[in-house]
Amino acid sequence: MQPEYICPFCRSPIGMNDVNVSTDIALCRTCGKTSSFALVSGNASVSLEAIDRIPMHMQVARDPVLGKTITYRKKSAILxxxxxxxxxxxxxxxxxxxGTQLASGHFDLGKSLFGLPFLIGTVILVSVILFLLLGKWQIRLHRGEGEVFLGIGPLGWTRRFTYNRETxxxxxxxxxxxxxxPLQAIVVQNGDDEFMFGATLTQEAKQFIAATxxxxxxxxPLNSPSPFSTGFI
Ligand SMILES: [Zn+2]
Structure with missing residues (x-):
């Protein structure tokens, strides 16, 4: 996926060809203004200082064998x-x-079929509620290998990435x-490979995870232990 940068002056997208990383200049073809690439790409906003404040709803565990685990649980107000x-x-x-069919002991096929969309809707709504109540983000980091998990208990999506000193x-x-x-996501960039996650987290949580x-x-380690993985959350 080609990253898209946004001009801070006119909000137009800036193509990779108009970005010079070494001189830190991004040129907007729409309005003709130049801006700092670090600013445009959002790189400027990752600061190690964010590591001193653990955001609300977040826990950090360190283990010599498992590495560092960041867990984030936040109950959404939409509940x-x-x-x-x-x-x-x-x-x-x-x-x-x-309910009325069960109560009367009389099965009505037409009514039951009519109710299927409501039954499906109920299953979806209850799943969403369970996820919002019990769901968590978990980020594991250990010696160059990272893992992002989003789900409930052991059920969910896991994506893996690697990092090294060049990342x-x-x-x-x-x-x-x-x-x-657009919501900002955390980007782990190894050369041309990009791994993005966490767009729906709070800004505070993103800054903390990015700083970590x-x-x-x-x-x-100086080099990645295994090839980069792809996938989406
Ligand atoms: Zn512009």
């Missing part, structure tokens, strides 16, 4: 709406369509948007 909504919507539709860590605009504004990664890369 305050989602739980009563699901209880009402699912409760009404499930009782009205299936660049940045916060950069991603394709994930909130209110039409930056610190880890400084003490990491």
């Amino acid at each position: 305050l709406f989602l739980i009563p909504f699901t209880a009402f919507w699912s409760g009404m539709s499930m009782w009205g369509i299936y 660049r860590i940045a916060l950069r605009n991603s394709s994930v948007r909130s209110n039409n504004t 990664l930056l610190q880890e890369t400084q003490t990491a």
